[in-house]
Amino acid sequence: MKGIDVSYHNGVVDWQSVIGAGYEFVIIRLGYGNRHLDEKFVDNVNGALEAGLKTGVYYYSYALDVEAAKAEAQFVQEVLQSNCINPELGIWFDMEDADGYKERHGMPENQTITDMCSAFICMLNEAGYQYVGIYASYSWLTGVIDIAQLADYVPYWNAQWGNCNDFPCARMWQFTDSLNVNGQTFDGNEYYE
Numbered sequence: 633m634k635g636i637d638v639s640y641h642n643g644v645v646d647w648q649s650v651i652g653a654g655y656e657f658v659i660i661r662l663g664y665g666n667r668h669l670d671e672k673f674v675d676n677v678n679g680a681l682e683a684g685l686k687t688g689v690y691y692y693s694y695a696l697d698v699e700a701a702k703a704e705a706q707f708v709q710e711v712l713q714s715n716c717i718n719p720e721l722g723i724w725f726d727m728e729d730a731d732g733y734k735e736r737h738g739m740p741e742n743q744t745i746t747d748m749c750s751a752f753i754c755m756l757n758e759a760g761y762q763y764v765g766i767y768a769s770y771s772w773l774t775g776v777i778d779i780a781q782l783a784d785y786v787p788y789w790n791a792q793w794g795n796c797n798d799f800p801c802a803r804m805w806q807f808t809d810s811l812n813v814n815g816q817t818f819d820g821n822e823y824y825e
Contacts (some may be wrong), residue, residue, distance in 0.1 A: 633657060633825055636811065636818035637690065640672040647683035647775055649814040657686040657721055657823060659789075659804075664726075665694035665733075667707045677717060688721030688790075690767055693748070694733050696740050701725075701748035705755035712761075721823065722763035724789055725752045746778040753786060765789060765803060773799055789821075797822075 635657035638645055650658070658680045661670045670676075672691030673689075680687050691708050695701040697779075708723060727749055729735055744819070749766050756764045765787035768777060773790055787803035797805040804823045 633686075633823045635659065635685075635821045635823060636726075636813070637661070637806070637821060638672075638676055638818060640670050642672075642803040642816065642818060645676065645679060646814065646816060647679045648814070651685065653813045655685070655813070657688070657821075658812050659690050659721065659724060659784050659821065661726075662691050662708055662711055662723075664692035666700070666703065669711060673711070674715060677715070686720050687755055688719045688724060689717070690724035690726045692726040693752070695748050695752075696734065696737055697708065697744060697763055698747050698751045698786070701752045702755055705752045705759075707757045709756060709761075714812075722787065723756055723761055724765050724767045725749060726767045727777065728768050728791075742776050742778065743745040745776055749777055750782055763787065767791065767806075 633656045635655050637659040637823040639661035654801045660676045662673055677687060691704055693701065693704055694802055695704055706798060709823065720742040727745065749814060753764045770790055770792040773788060786799060787800040789804040790797055790802040792798060792800040793808050805820050806819050812819045
C-alpha cells in the first residue's frame with residue numbers, strides 16, 4: 633500500500649489529489665519535542681479522514697533521556713484523547729537527529745536511545761495503544777537503536793531513500809523525500825500489510 637507522510641511543512645494538502653494519484657494512507661506529524669503540537673495536525677487529520685485515507689501519526693523526538701521520552705509519550709496520549717483519535721496505522725516514535733538537536737545538546741549513548749524508544753512504546757501500550765512503532769533511518773535502525781532489546785511486536789518504519797528496503801523486518805518503508813503529487817512534494821512510503 634502506497635502513502636505519504638506530512639507535517640505543517642507541507643502546507644495545505646490537496647487530499648483529493650493524493651487520493652486521485654492512488655495513495656491510500658498518510659502518516660501525520662502530531663508534534664515534536666517538549667509538547668509542541670504540529671500547527672497543521674488537526675487540519676491534516678480531518679482532511680485525510682474526510683478524503684478516506686487510512687491514517688497514522690508520528691512524533692519527532694527531541695528527548696535526551698528516558699524521562700523526556702516518557703513526557704513525549706504522555707503528550708501524544710493527551711492530544712489523541714482530547715481529539716478522539718485512534719490512528720489506524722499506529723503511532724510512530726521518530727527517533728533520529730535530522731536537525732542536529734541531539735548532537736548540539738549532548739547526543740545520548742546508544743543504550744539510552746534504545747531505552748527511550750522502549751519507554752515511549754511501553755507508556756503508550758499501557759495507555760491502550762497497541763500499535764506503537766519506531767521510525768528511523770536505516771543507519772539508526774542497524775547501528776544506533778538496539779532492536780534486539782525491544783519487544784518482538786514493535787513495528788519499524790525504515791527511512792532509506794532509493795530503490796530497495798534493506799531492513800527486512802520493516803512494516804513501512806520511506807523510499808523518498810521528493811514524491812511529486814500534482815505539484816506538491818511529500819515523503820513517499822510503502823506500507824507492508
